[in-house]
Amino acid sequence: MLPAGVASAQPSARAAQGLFDSAMQQLACRDQGEERAAQIAHGGTHSPPLDARRCVAGTPLQIEALLRTAAAHGDADAQRYLLAQHVTELMQRAVAVAPAGMPAQLSASDEQEVAAIVAELETLALAGHRDAIETLAQVVESPLLHAPDPVYAAAWRLAARQPPGRALDAAAPLQAEDELLESMPQQQQQQARALAVEVFGYCCRTRVAAER
Numbered sequence: 407m408l409p410a411g412v413a414s415a416q417p418s419a420r421a422a423q424g425l426f427d428s429a430m431q432q433l434a435c436r437d438q439g440e441e442r443a444a445q446i447a448h449g450g451t452h453s454p455p456l457d458a459r460r461c462v463a464g465t466p467l468q469i470e471a472l473l474r475t476a477a478a479h480g481d482a483d484a485q486r487y488l489l490a491q492h493v494t495e496l497m498q499r500a501v502a503v504a505p506a507g508m509p510a511q512l513s514a515s516d517e518q519e520v521a522a523i524v525a526e527l528e529t530l531a532l533a534g535h536r537d538a539i540e541t542l543a544q545v546v547e548s549p550l551l552h553a554p555d556p557v558y559a560a561a562w563r564l565a566a567r568q569p570p571g572r573a574l575d576a577a578a579p580l581q582a583e584d585e586l587l588e589s590m591p592q593q594q595q596q597q598a599r600a601l602a603v604e605v606f607g608y609c610c611r612t613r614v615a616a617e618r
Contacts, residue, residue, distance in 0.1 A: 561601035
């Protein structure tokens with residue numbers, strides 16, 4: 407028999423996952439509805455109508471409320487989604503306000519927000535959340551940062567590509583090493599490889615959490 411604390415946590419986790427799944431379904435419904443409306447506006451007639459019984463979407467605020475509730479109850483997918491959404495908004499704002507002909511870059515305050523987001527993504531990534539690992543890599547290598555870190559990004563991606571179950575041999579070739587590191591200078595390749603071996607022991611040696 408499961409301890410009471412564990413037993414009570416399981417329904418809560420399932421409920422949070424259900425909220426996230428519902429939010430994703432509603433977002434998909436909204437996307438389908440917008441696509442259908444655009445096709446109608448342009449005279450398209452070949453797409454099948456939406457099944458209103460199966461595809462019902464709330465307002466953006468209602469969907470966000472589902473995501474935030476799921477995240478507050480510990481759903482890692484919802485947490486990652488909201489973090490990715492926030493960082494995307496910050497980066498889109500930087501692009502929108504960049505002077506014509508000048509490269510876009512985050513403001514100092516926005517970069518501080520991104521640093522906080524990176525810290526939260528690292529927590530999810532260290533728990534083995536695959537999507538969080540990729541989101542983290544995309545953020546830290548972004549040219550909108552004042553100091554992008556492609557080595558750190560490559561190390562996380564490389565760690566996530568290794569088979570679980572045992573520690574990595576630092577002297578042996580790593581899976582996908584050539585694919586992920588070939589475009590980097592030799593010194594950066596060595597740095598990324600060494601960091602990947604270290605990170606793997608934390609995030610990915612035992613199988614990835616939140617993998618569905």
